[in-house]
Amino acid sequence: MSEIIFHHYPPSPVAEKVRVALGIKQLSWRSVIIPRIPPKPLLMPLTGGFRRTPIMQIGADIYCDSQCILRELQKREPEPSLYSNAAGDVSWALSRWSDTTLFELCAKIILAIAAPDMPEEFSRDRGRLYFGPNYSYAKIHDELPHLISQLRAQLGWVDQQLSGSGNFMQGEQATIPDTLIYYLVWFLRGRWEQGPEFLAQFPAIIEWEQRVKAIGHGQSTDMDAQEALDLAKSVEPITPAFVAENDPQNLTLGMKVSIAVDEDSGEQPVIGELRFADRETIGVLISNDQVGTVCVNFPRVGYRIEICE
Protein backbone atom coordinates (compact mmCIF):
# COMPACT_ATOMS: atom_id res chain seq x y z
CA MET A 1 0.00 0.00 0.00
CA SER A 2 1.26 3.51 -0.80
CA GLU A 3 2.17 5.75 2.09
CA ILE A 4 -0.40 7.84 3.90
CA ILE A 5 0.50 11.48 3.34
CA PHE A 6 -1.21 13.87 5.69
CA HIS A 7 -1.39 17.57 4.81
CA HIS A 8 -2.02 19.58 7.98
CA TYR A 9 -0.58 22.07 10.47
CA PRO A 10 0.03 21.29 14.14
CA PRO A 11 -2.54 23.71 15.73
CA SER A 12 -5.42 22.50 13.52
CA PRO A 13 -8.09 20.90 15.73
CA VAL A 14 -9.74 18.96 12.90
CA ALA A 15 -6.31 17.60 11.97
CA GLU A 16 -5.93 16.52 15.61
CA LYS A 17 -9.08 14.42 15.19
CA VAL A 18 -7.40 12.48 12.37
CA ARG A 19 -4.01 12.33 14.13
CA VAL A 20 -5.75 10.55 17.01
CA ALA A 21 -7.35 8.08 14.57
CA LEU A 22 -3.88 7.44 13.09
CA GLY A 23 -2.76 6.79 16.68
CA ILE A 24 -5.63 4.38 17.41
CA LYS A 25 -4.55 2.37 14.37
CA GLN A 26 -0.84 2.82 15.17
CA LEU A 27 -0.14 3.79 11.57
CA SER A 28 3.02 5.21 10.02
CA TRP A 29 2.42 8.31 7.97
CA ARG A 30 4.15 11.20 6.23
CA SER A 31 3.53 14.69 7.48
CA VAL A 32 3.34 17.66 5.10
CA ILE A 33 2.90 20.99 6.88
CA ILE A 34 0.64 23.41 5.01
CA PRO A 35 -0.04 27.13 5.55
CA ARG A 36 -2.84 28.14 7.95
CA ILE A 37 -4.39 30.56 5.49
CA PRO A 38 -4.51 30.74 1.69
CA PRO A 39 -2.69 30.89 -0.60
CA LYS A 40 -1.69 27.25 -0.33
CA PRO A 41 0.11 26.87 -3.65
CA LEU A 42 1.48 23.40 -2.96
CA LEU A 43 -1.87 22.04 -1.79
CA MET A 44 -4.36 23.50 -4.30
CA PRO A 45 -3.08 21.43 -7.25
CA LEU A 46 -3.95 18.28 -5.27
CA THR A 47 -7.42 19.33 -4.12
CA GLY A 48 -8.70 21.29 -7.11
CA GLY A 49 -9.00 24.42 -4.95
CA PHE A 50 -10.42 23.00 -1.70
CA ARG A 51 -8.56 24.91 1.03
CA ARG A 52 -9.62 23.31 4.32
CA THR A 53 -7.40 21.36 6.65
CA PRO A 54 -6.70 18.44 6.86
CA ILE A 55 -6.22 16.56 3.57
CA MET A 56 -5.04 12.99 3.14
CA GLN A 57 -3.19 11.85 0.05
CA ILE A 58 -2.46 8.26 -0.87
CA GLY A 59 -0.61 8.26 -4.18
CA ALA A 60 -2.90 10.09 -6.62
CA ASP A 61 -6.02 9.68 -4.46
CA ILE A 62 -6.92 12.65 -2.31
CA TYR A 63 -9.36 12.63 0.59
CA CYS A 64 -10.90 15.94 1.68
CA ASP A 65 -12.66 16.42 5.02
CA SER A 66 -11.97 14.41 8.16
CA GLN A 67 -15.19 12.42 7.64
CA CYS A 68 -13.93 11.11 4.31
CA ILE A 69 -10.41 10.60 5.68
CA LEU A 70 -11.51 8.50 8.67
CA ARG A 71 -13.74 6.36 6.48
CA GLU A 72 -10.91 5.70 4.05
CA LEU A 73 -8.48 4.87 6.86
CA GLN A 74 -11.00 2.40 8.26
CA LYS A 75 -11.48 0.82 4.82
CA ARG A 76 -7.76 0.44 4.18
CA GLU A 77 -6.75 -0.61 7.70
CA PRO A 78 -9.76 -2.32 9.27
CA GLU A 79 -8.07 -3.34 12.55
CA PRO A 80 -8.17 -2.06 15.21
CA SER A 81 -11.58 -0.83 14.15
CA LEU A 82 -12.77 2.74 14.57
CA TYR A 83 -16.30 1.34 14.92
CA SER A 84 -17.95 -0.37 17.86
CA ASN A 85 -19.29 -3.13 15.59
CA ALA A 86 -18.08 -4.63 12.36
CA ALA A 87 -20.74 -3.07 10.17
CA GLY A 88 -20.03 0.51 11.25
CA ASP A 89 -22.17 2.41 13.68
CA VAL A 90 -24.08 5.58 14.36
CA SER A 91 -20.89 7.59 14.98
CA TRP A 92 -21.36 9.53 11.77
CA ALA A 93 -24.57 10.96 13.18
CA LEU A 94 -22.60 12.02 16.22
CA SER A 95 -20.14 13.71 13.87
CA ARG A 96 -22.94 15.82 12.42
CA TRP A 97 -23.38 17.23 15.92
CA SER A 98 -19.74 17.48 17.01
CA ASP A 99 -18.46 18.91 13.72
CA THR A 100 -21.24 21.46 13.26
CA THR A 101 -23.01 22.60 16.44
CA LEU A 102 -20.25 21.80 18.89
CA PHE A 103 -17.36 22.91 16.66
CA GLU A 104 -19.10 26.19 15.93
CA LEU A 105 -19.67 26.88 19.63
CA CYS A 106 -16.00 26.18 20.41
CA ALA A 107 -14.80 28.26 17.46
CA LYS A 108 -17.04 31.19 18.43
CA ILE A 109 -15.86 31.21 22.05
CA ILE A 110 -12.17 30.75 21.22
CA LEU A 111 -12.00 33.14 18.26
CA ALA A 112 -14.18 35.92 19.70
CA ILE A 113 -11.98 36.06 22.81
CA ALA A 114 -8.72 35.80 20.86
CA ALA A 115 -9.72 38.06 17.93
CA PRO A 116 -8.14 41.31 19.25
CA ASP A 117 -4.78 39.52 19.56
CA MET A 118 -4.90 37.54 16.33
CA PRO A 119 -3.26 38.68 13.11
CA GLU A 120 -5.93 40.66 11.24
CA GLU A 121 -5.67 38.49 8.13
CA PHE A 122 -6.21 35.30 10.13
CA SER A 123 -9.18 36.59 12.14
CA ARG A 124 -10.86 37.90 8.98
CA ASP A 125 -10.29 34.64 7.15
CA ARG A 126 -11.72 32.48 9.92
CA GLY A 127 -14.61 34.85 10.67
CA ARG A 128 -15.86 34.67 7.09
CA LEU A 129 -15.19 30.94 6.77
CA TYR A 130 -16.91 29.82 9.95
CA PHE A 131 -19.50 32.48 10.73
CA GLY A 132 -20.71 33.73 7.34
CA PRO A 133 -20.56 37.04 5.49
CA ASN A 134 -22.13 39.14 8.24
CA TYR A 135 -20.13 37.87 11.17
CA SER A 136 -19.13 40.23 13.96
CA TYR A 137 -16.66 39.16 16.64
CA ALA A 138 -18.03 41.96 18.85
CA LYS A 139 -21.55 40.50 18.63
CA ILE A 140 -20.28 37.00 19.30
CA HIS A 141 -18.33 38.36 22.27
CA ASP A 142 -21.51 39.89 23.73
CA GLU A 143 -23.12 36.46 23.58
CA LEU A 144 -20.34 34.61 25.38
CA PRO A 145 -22.32 33.72 28.54
CA HIS A 146 -25.06 32.23 26.37
CA LEU A 147 -22.59 30.35 24.17
CA ILE A 148 -20.72 28.96 27.17
CA SER A 149 -24.01 27.82 28.70
CA GLN A 150 -24.79 25.94 25.48
CA LEU A 151 -21.37 24.33 25.43
CA ARG A 152 -21.49 23.43 29.12
CA ALA A 153 -24.79 21.55 28.78
CA GLN A 154 -23.63 19.63 25.71
CA LEU A 155 -20.22 18.69 27.11
CA GLY A 156 -22.14 17.61 30.21
CA TRP A 157 -23.76 14.89 28.06
CA VAL A 158 -20.31 13.66 27.10
CA ASP A 159 -19.19 13.71 30.72
CA GLN A 160 -22.21 11.59 31.68
CA GLN A 161 -21.54 9.11 28.89
CA LEU A 162 -17.89 8.80 29.95
CA SER A 163 -18.82 8.31 33.61
CA GLY A 164 -20.53 5.04 32.74
CA SER A 165 -18.97 3.76 29.52
CA GLY A 166 -15.57 2.37 30.54
CA ASN A 167 -12.27 3.85 29.47
CA PHE A 168 -13.56 5.26 26.20
CA MET A 169 -16.84 6.57 24.76
CA GLN A 170 -18.05 3.16 23.59
CA GLY A 171 -16.25 0.83 26.02
CA GLU A 172 -12.66 -0.32 26.33
CA GLN A 173 -11.52 0.56 22.81
CA ALA A 174 -11.13 4.06 21.44
CA THR A 175 -13.43 4.54 18.45
CA ILE A 176 -14.67 7.39 16.26
CA PRO A 177 -16.66 9.17 19.01
CA ASP A 178 -13.44 9.53 21.03
CA THR A 179 -11.77 11.33 18.12
CA LEU A 180 -14.89 13.46 17.56
CA ILE A 181 -14.95 14.84 21.07
CA TYR A 182 -11.25 14.79 21.90
CA TYR A 183 -10.29 17.29 19.19
CA LEU A 184 -12.75 19.83 20.58
CA VAL A 185 -11.59 19.36 24.16
CA TRP A 186 -8.00 19.74 22.85
CA PHE A 187 -9.04 22.93 21.04
CA LEU A 188 -10.73 24.38 24.14
CA ARG A 189 -7.86 23.52 26.46
CA GLY A 190 -5.14 24.77 24.14
CA ARG A 191 -6.63 27.93 22.72
CA TRP A 192 -8.96 29.43 25.31
CA GLU A 193 -7.33 30.95 28.34
CA GLN A 194 -10.21 29.88 30.56
CA GLY A 195 -10.44 26.48 28.85
CA PRO A 196 -8.67 24.46 31.57
CA GLU A 197 -10.83 26.08 34.28
CA PHE A 198 -14.01 25.48 32.25
CA LEU A 199 -13.11 21.84 31.61
CA ALA A 200 -12.37 21.21 35.29
CA GLN A 201 -16.13 20.84 35.91
CA PHE A 202 -16.14 17.61 33.85
CA PRO A 203 -14.17 15.02 35.87
CA ALA A 204 -14.89 12.08 33.55
CA ILE A 205 -13.79 14.10 30.51
CA ILE A 206 -10.55 15.09 32.23
CA GLU A 207 -9.60 11.48 33.04
CA TRP A 208 -10.56 10.25 29.57
CA GLU A 209 -8.65 13.11 27.94
CA GLN A 210 -5.42 11.73 29.43
CA ARG A 211 -6.19 8.26 28.09
CA VAL A 212 -6.82 9.57 24.58
CA LYS A 213 -3.70 11.75 24.73
CA ALA A 214 -1.67 8.66 25.67
CA ILE A 215 -2.76 6.90 22.45
CA GLY A 216 -0.54 9.29 20.51
CA HIS A 217 -0.53 9.87 16.76
CA GLY A 218 1.16 6.77 15.35
CA GLN A 219 4.58 7.32 13.73
CA SER A 220 5.08 10.27 11.43
CA THR A 221 8.02 11.43 9.36
CA ASP A 222 8.19 14.78 7.63
CA MET A 223 7.73 15.13 3.91
CA ASP A 224 8.37 18.06 1.66
CA ALA A 225 5.23 19.43 -0.04
CA GLN A 226 6.84 19.35 -3.48
CA GLU A 227 7.73 15.70 -2.98
CA ALA A 228 4.05 14.95 -2.33
CA LEU A 229 3.05 16.69 -5.58
CA ASP A 230 5.72 14.81 -7.53
CA LEU A 231 4.57 11.53 -6.06
CA ALA A 232 0.97 12.20 -7.11
CA LYS A 233 2.19 12.90 -10.63
CA SER A 234 4.16 9.66 -10.81
CA VAL A 235 1.14 7.38 -10.22
CA GLU A 236 -2.49 6.97 -11.31
CA PRO A 237 -5.54 7.22 -9.03
CA ILE A 238 -6.85 3.85 -7.87
CA THR A 239 -10.34 5.01 -6.85
CA PRO A 240 -12.57 2.72 -8.94
CA ALA A 241 -14.79 4.06 -11.72
CA PHE A 242 -18.16 3.40 -10.04
CA VAL A 243 -21.56 4.94 -9.41
CA ALA A 244 -23.93 3.14 -7.06
CA GLU A 245 -27.47 2.39 -8.25
CA ASN A 246 -30.37 4.74 -7.64
CA ASP A 247 -28.32 7.84 -7.19
CA PRO A 248 -30.77 10.51 -5.96
CA GLN A 249 -29.08 13.14 -8.13
CA ASN A 250 -28.83 10.85 -11.17
CA LEU A 251 -25.06 11.12 -11.16
CA THR A 252 -23.32 9.19 -13.93
CA LEU A 253 -19.68 8.41 -14.61
CA GLY A 254 -17.73 11.08 -16.44
CA MET A 255 -20.19 13.92 -15.94
CA LYS A 256 -18.82 17.31 -14.95
CA VAL A 257 -19.85 18.24 -11.42
CA SER A 258 -19.06 20.88 -8.84
CA ILE A 259 -18.69 20.08 -5.15
CA ALA A 260 -18.89 22.73 -2.46
CA VAL A 261 -19.25 22.98 1.30
CA ASP A 262 -23.00 23.25 1.92
CA GLU A 263 -22.91 26.50 3.87
CA ASP A 264 -22.20 30.13 3.11
CA SER A 265 -18.48 30.00 3.80
CA GLY A 266 -17.24 31.92 0.76
CA GLU A 267 -15.28 28.92 -0.55
CA GLN A 268 -14.85 28.03 -4.21
CA PRO A 269 -16.35 24.74 -5.45
CA VAL A 270 -14.15 21.96 -6.81
CA ILE A 271 -15.04 21.10 -10.40
CA GLY A 272 -14.10 17.77 -11.91
CA GLU A 273 -15.16 14.70 -13.84
CA LEU A 274 -17.17 12.18 -11.84
CA ARG A 275 -15.19 9.05 -11.06
CA PHE A 276 -16.93 7.60 -8.00
CA ALA A 277 -20.23 8.09 -6.18
CA ASP A 278 -21.96 6.04 -3.54
CA ARG A 279 -24.18 6.90 -0.59
CA GLU A 280 -21.43 8.53 1.43
CA THR A 281 -18.64 9.56 -0.91
CA ILE A 282 -18.11 11.39 -4.19
CA GLY A 283 -14.81 11.44 -6.11
CA VAL A 284 -13.90 13.56 -9.12
CA LEU A 285 -10.90 13.54 -11.42
CA ILE A 286 -9.00 16.78 -11.84
CA SER A 287 -5.87 17.37 -13.91
CA ASN A 288 -3.11 19.96 -13.92
CA ASP A 289 0.59 20.20 -14.74
CA GLN A 290 1.76 19.85 -11.16
CA VAL A 291 0.02 16.57 -10.30
CA GLY A 292 -1.16 15.08 -13.60
CA THR A 293 -4.56 13.49 -12.88
CA VAL A 294 -5.76 12.89 -9.31
CA CYS A 295 -9.06 11.71 -7.84
CA VAL A 296 -10.36 14.12 -5.19
CA ASN A 297 -12.85 12.53 -2.78
CA PHE A 298 -15.38 14.25 -0.52
CA PRO A 299 -18.11 13.10 1.83
CA ARG A 300 -21.60 13.65 0.42
CA VAL A 301 -23.01 14.69 3.77
CA GLY A 302 -22.28 18.37 4.32
CA TYR A 303 -21.40 19.02 0.67
CA ARG A 304 -23.56 20.14 -2.24
CA ILE A 305 -23.03 18.54 -5.63
CA GLU A 306 -24.19 20.33 -8.72
CA ILE A 307 -24.16 19.02 -12.25
CA CYS A 308 -22.42 21.45 -14.60
CA GLU A 309 -24.20 21.95 -17.92
Ligand SMILES: N[C@@H](CCC(=O)N[C@@H](CS)C(=O)NCC(=O)O)C(=O)O
Ligand atom coordinates in the same frame (compact mmCIF):
# COMPACT_ATOMS: atom_id res chain seq x y z
N1 LIG B 1 -15.61 19.53 7.76
C1 LIG B 1 -14.18 19.73 7.67
C2 LIG B 1 -13.79 20.94 8.49
C3 LIG B 1 -12.34 21.28 8.35
C4 LIG B 1 -12.00 22.64 8.90
O1 LIG B 1 -12.86 23.55 8.97
N2 LIG B 1 -10.72 22.79 9.26
C5 LIG B 1 -10.22 24.07 9.66
C6 LIG B 1 -8.91 23.89 10.43
S1 LIG B 1 -9.11 22.99 11.90
C7 LIG B 1 -9.86 24.85 8.40
O2 LIG B 1 -9.92 24.31 7.32
N3 LIG B 1 -9.46 26.09 8.55
C8 LIG B 1 -9.09 26.85 7.40
C9 LIG B 1 -7.79 26.41 6.76
O3 LIG B 1 -7.05 25.60 7.32
O4 LIG B 1 -7.52 26.93 5.68
C10 LIG B 1 -13.46 18.46 8.15
O5 LIG B 1 -14.05 17.70 8.93
O6 LIG B 1 -12.33 18.20 7.71
